[in-house]
Amino acid sequence: MTATTKPSSALGALTRNNTFLGFLFLLPAAVFLLCFLTYPLGLGVWLGFTDAKIGRDGIFIGLENYQALASDSVFWMAVYNTVLYTFIASVLKFALGLWLALILNENLPFKSFFRAIILLPWVVPTVLSALAFWWIYDAQFSIISWSLIKLGLIDTPINFLGDPNNARASVIAANVWRGIPFVAISLLAGLQTIPQSLHEAASLDGATGWQRFRFITLPMLTPIIAVVMTFSVLFTFTDFQLIYVLTKGGPVNATHLMATLSFQRGIPGGQLGEGAAIAVAMIPFLLASILFSFFGLQRRKWQQGGQD
Amino acid sequence: MTINRRHLLGASAGLVAAAGLNRLGLTPAFAQAAPAYKPEAGAKLRLLRWVPFVPAEEAAWLANTKKFSDATGVEVRIDKESWEDVRPKAAVAANVGSGPDMVMSWFDDPHQYPDKLVDVTELGTYLGGAHGGWYPGLEGYAKRDGKFIALPLCAIGNAIVYRDSHMKAAGFSEFPKDTAGFLELCKAMHAKGTPAGFPHGKAVGDGNNYAHWLLWSHGGKMVDEIGKVVINSPETLASVKYAQELYKTFIPGTESWQDVNNNRAFLAGQISLTANGVSVYYAAKKDPAMAAIAEDMRSVNLPIGPVGQSVELHQASTVSIFKHTKYPEAAKAYLQFMYQADNMNAWIEGASAYCCQPLKEYAANPVWTSNPIHEAYAKASGSLRPNGYAGPLGTASAGVMADYVLVDMYATAVTGQMTPEDAIAQAEKRANRYYNV
Numbered sequence: 072m073t074a075t076t077k078p079s080s081a082l083g084a085l086t087r088n089n090t091f092l093g094f095l096f097l098l099p100a101a102v103f104l105l106c107f108l109t110y111p112l113g114l115g116v117w118l119g120f121t122d123a124k125i126g127r128d129g130i131f132i133g134l135e136n137y138q139a140l141a142s143d144s145v146f147w148m149a150v151y152n153t154v155l156y157t158f159i160a161s162v163l164k165f166a167l168g169l170w171l172a173l174i175l176n177e178n179l180p181f182k183s184f185f186r187a188i189i190l191l192p193w194v195v196p197t198v199l200s201a202l203a204f205w206w207i208y209d210a211q212f213s214i215i216s217w218s219l220i221k222l223g224l225i226d227t228p229i230n231f232l233g234d235p236n237n238a239r240a241s242v243i244a245a246n247v248w249r250g251i252p253f254v255a256i257s258l259l260a261g262l263q264t265i266p267q268s269l270h271e272a273a274s275l276d277g278a279t280g281w282q283r284f285r286f287i288t289l290p291m292l293t294p295i296i297a298v299v300m301t302f303s304v305l306f307t308f309t310d311f312q313l314i315y316v317l318t319k320g321g322p323v324n325a326t327h328l329m330a331t332l333s334f335q336r337g338i339p340g341g342q343l344g345e346g347a348a349i350a351v352a353m354i355p356f357l358l359a360s361i362l363f364s365f366f367g368l369q370r371r372k373w374q375q376g377g378q379d
Numbered sequence: 380m381t382i383n384r385r386h387l388l389g390a391s392a393g394l395v396a397a398a399g400l401n402r403l404g405l406t407p408a409f410a411q412a413a414p415a416y417k418p419e420a421g422a423k424l425r426l427l428r429w430v431p432f433v434p435a436e437e438a439a440w441l442a443n444t445k446k447f448s449d450a451t452g453v454e455v456r457i458d459k460e461s462w463e464d465v466r467p468k469a470a471v472a473a474n475v476g477s478g479p480d481m482v483m484s485w486f487d488d489p490h491q492y493p494d495k496l497v498d499v500t501e502l503g504t505y506l507g508g509a510h511g512g513w514y515p516g517l518e519g520y521a522k523r524d525g526k527f528i529a530l531p532l533c534a535i536g537n538a539i540v541y542r543d544s545h546m547k548a549a550g551f552s553e554f555p556k557d558t559a560g561f562l563e564l565c566k567a568m569h570a571k572g573t574p575a576g577f578p579h580g581k582a583v584g585d586g587n588n589y590a591h592w593l594l595w596s597h598g599g600k601m602v603d604e605i606g607k608v609v610i611n612s613p614e615t616l617a618s619v620k621y622a623q624e625l626y627k628t629f630i631p632g633t634e635s636w637q638d639v640n641n642n643r644a645f646l647a648g649q650i651s652l653t654a655n656g657v658s659v660y661y662a663a664k665k666d667p668a669m670a671a672i673a674e675d676m677r678s679v680n681l682p683i684g685p686v687g688q689s690v691e692l693h694q695a696s697t698v699s700i701f702k703h704t705k706y707p708e709a710a711k712a713y714l715q716f717m718y719q720a721d722n723m724n725a726w727i728e729g730a731s732a733y734c735c736q737p738l739k740e741y742a743a744n745p746v747w748t749s750n751p752i753h754e755a756y757a758k759a760s761g762s763l764r765p766n767g768y769a770g771p772l773g774t775a776s777a778g779v780m781a782d783y784v785l786v787d788m789y790a791t792a793v794t795g796q797m798t799p800e801d802a803i804a805q806a807e808k809r810a811n812r813y814y815n816v
Contacts, residue, residue: 125491145782211644230635231635232632232635233633233634321634322580322794323634335783336781339466341777
């Protein structure tokens with residue numbers, strides 16, 4: 072910046088200062104972030120170090136909440152469930168979502184129509200789809216059990232939400248059904264950015280369909296996959312509504328996730344400090360998955376199919 | 380409801396006299412002097428209540444409220460929240476010191492923020508004296524250190540509902556009164572293909588009712604008088620073993636049941652015996668297709684165990700006034716008005732056996748004899764025992780219930796995930812985390 076000939080206007084000088092202007096334009100966003108992200112997050116972390124109850128301010132108790140959680144079998148069950156739930160659901164969502172995206176990328180009849188209805192599970196409010204699944208998994212009135220009984224394949228209804236492993240599988244299936252559209256549509260968008268000429272060239276060179284997928288589609292799609300799967304993992308890890316409607320964490324905490332346990336202890340249970348501590352305990356897992364995708368999946372070497 | 384108010388008032392002359400005198404602002408000679416609360420000028424009130432279970436209950440409450448507004452000029456706004464959401468909302472209102480002036484809350488809520496509530500000892504003592512006394516269990520929820528921090532409002536009664544014809548088909552002419560006979564009945568009904576079912580899942584109301592009945596009927600308790608966890612006892616072990624036997628007679632899948640599952644299964648004829656509020660009867664009665672089920676339904680109190688008396692949790696509600704209200708006198712006047720005999724009786728009647736009276740005098744309400752199904756629900760306030768018996772109420776007792784410690788204890792044992800001893804030991808450990816702060 073060159074100095075102006077009219078130093079009398081300090082404001083004028085300031086508005087011509089790029090650094091200041093930049094700061095000025097950033098200010099609204101910064102204030103927004105501070106108020107609605109940093110403050111609640113900081114408050115949550117702080118609450119985790121206190122014995123706050125609903126209706127009563129807490130005092131600082133250091134790591135006591137975390138020590139108590141460390142020896143709490145229900146908490147560890149929730150951690151195990153959350154990791155298992157996130158891992159299996161994310162892998163399934165990725166595999167099925169990618170498959171669906173590849174199908175939708177072909178020249179199908181009624182392409183737009185199919186692309187639109189694929190989004191339905193994602194568009195329907197979670198609570199509504201969870202209620203539908205609740206009926207599907209009902210101990211007495213399950214449509215699946217009913218059909219299988221009518222077909223003569225089983226004698227008694229399947230105990231979908233009563234048996235711990237059945238319950239885990241059932242909630243994962245519901246989550247996968249809900250999450251596939253997000254993965255599929257996002258990956259479809261990615262697929263359409265891959266130039267057709269690359270595929271044509273590869274075909275001329277005699278590449279098979281698998282080779283074209285392996286050496287053209289996948290590497291070019293990796294940046295999108297990284298972003299989509301990061302979001303997908305985050306959504307799955309913090310899932311709450313589905314579990315809360317289907318099982319409330321039952322049977323005997325077999326499907327309790329960290330988010331649902333945090334709520335159960337923090338709000339209905341009134342143990343705000345401990346609920347916050349459970350929520351804070353989710354942060355390392357979330358950070359790890361973000362770091363993995365941003366520093367791992369976006370490496371050029373990985374994208375090109377090489378190793379470190 | 381088939382009985383109208385005229386009929387009700389005619390039924391007990393003493394009641395009418397008391398009510399009439401109160402309305403004229405006079406004091407009946409046989410009661411102690413009624414406190415007189417003069418609403419502040421320009422007072423406006425907001426009450427946060429749970430979403431009503433029966434429309435007629437809400438209608439009666441609103442009609443009473445309107446009468447109060449007409450008489451005093453105090454406008455009362457009533458906000459509704461689903462019953463599980465009342466707790467956090469009320470707690471936040473107490474914490475930040477704004478929001479509703481009064482709250483109709485559940486269980487030990489007033490004990491979570493006792494210093495944020497207006498002392499209503501004067502009103503509570505007067506109402507108890509004037510209307511035959513409070514039921515001790517409900518009074519326990521409203522009192523702290525000898526002072527009323529809330530007024531007991533009602534117990535939402537829980538009772539066994541069963542299919543009479545199915546019981547008779549199982550070889551029982553009348554319903555067993557004790558836990559041993561009850562087990563035999565459930566076994567016989569199971570053998571006939573008309574099983575019982577009680578929720579072992581995360582059913583906030585029904586699951587806790589069943590678990591607490593199992594524990595208390597066998598003489599077990601979570602904590603002693605000073606709040607020391609004493610769940611690990613021979614009595615508890617007996618109750619868990621009893622629950623295991625009972626569970627074998629249930630329809631499969633009860634460990635996943637939430638609050639509505641037993642209603643659904645009962646109304647679909649999948650189970651022939653469960654415990655529930657009176658709602659399940661009205662659901663059957665409302666639907667012409669279920670007339671046969673409604674006709675065949677009977678209700679009875681849960682059987683008496685080794686402890687020798689009828690003890691149950693039920694759902695208990697109280698009304699409290701927040702200290703942050705600008706109009707405490709108006710709020711007290713409002714509550715006093717709502718508890719007046721004619722108003723309270725109209726409300727209890729409107730609730731058609733969902734809400735069991737807090738004051739003994741109102742046990743004479745004709746709603747309880749208007750339908751034989753109601754009879755079992757009339758005794759709810761009498762058999763009610765506060766949560767966290769026999770210890771003090773507060774965050775620990777509320778936390779233990781909200782964390783399903785007792786429900787989980789029975790569920791882990793009956794499903795065979797743990798031995799009864801291990802399940803009890805785990806419950807003891809979990810309860811200790813709440814009581815040892």
